[in-house]
Amino acid sequence: MEGLKALFVKPDPNAQMRKCNALIRSNIRKLDRDISQVKQVETKTKNLIIAADRRGQRNPAQARQAQREARDFAKELIRARRTSSRLVTSKAQLSSVQMQVNEAFAVRKIEGSIRASVGVMKDVNTLIKLPQLAGTMRELSVELMKAGVIEEMVGESLPVDDDMLEDDLDEAEGEVDKVLGEILKGKMEKAGPTPVPLPEQPQEQPVALDEEEEDQEAMMDQMRNRLEALRS
Structure with missing residues (x-):
């Protein structure tokens, strides 16, 4: 009965607008959480770079290994910054969508x-x-199509690859050097004489990541796993 009613009764525009805005606000809150988590990863990675550099200075025998670790951490920081930039841009786009929908x-x-x-x-x-937004954005697109705000979406959307390819990182050695110069020159003066503790353990291979992970928190889990593997 409800199905037949839906065929003949037009949806309430106010109800449509409220539902669209609720979905948009939910996605904005999700992006805010992810941005906050990435910022924490950035701070943690900066501290690890400083710790590795100090450890190499204190123990010349470990200088080479400490330098490798610092460069690995710098690559993670580049990943985090690119992810953060992408999330901030997505939030701005989502806010634009909300304004245009209203x-x-x-x-x-x-x-x-x-x-x-x-x-x-x-x-x-x-x-x-x-x-992070694929599921709820599809739901929003359905509601916007029902309201006539957008036309039918054509084609399947492929997920964005969050991670930088290792080849890209190898080609970005100049960017790694720039990050190390920025962190070690700017932060060491503020860090004081107390070294940041870092476990003295042999470096292990990074944890393998599941590229097909569909969970909305997969990006943050991958980044944290890489950092933990590098610390090990």
Whole structure:
């Protein structure tokens, strides 16, 4: 009965707008949490770089290993910064979507109809590719299509690869050197004489990551696992 009713009764525009805004706010909160977690990873990695450098200075016999560790940590910091930048950009796009959606519903109240927005459709299609938002953004796109804010999405969206390829990192040695110079020159003066503790254990191979992980927290888990493996 409800199915037949839905065929003949138009959805309430106010209810549609509330549902769309609820989904958008939920995604913004999720991005805020992820951004905060990545910032914590950045801070932790900076401390590990400083600790490795100090350990190499205190014990010349371990200088070579400490230098390798510092460079590995620098690569992790580059990954974290790129992830953070991508998340901040996604949050700005999501805020833009919210503004345009509310504007579309406001125009509907005045003109009695709603026009599909190419801008919203483009942003939604981009955000669906973000693994952290894929599920809820698909749900949002369905609601926006029902309301007429966007047209039907064409084609399957592929998830964004969060990790830098090792080949890319090998080609970015200059960027690694720049990060090390920034951290060791700027932070050592503020860190004081007390060294940051680092376990004295042989370096192990990084933990293998499951590239097909679909969980929304996979990106943060992968980054934390790499850092823990490098500390080991």
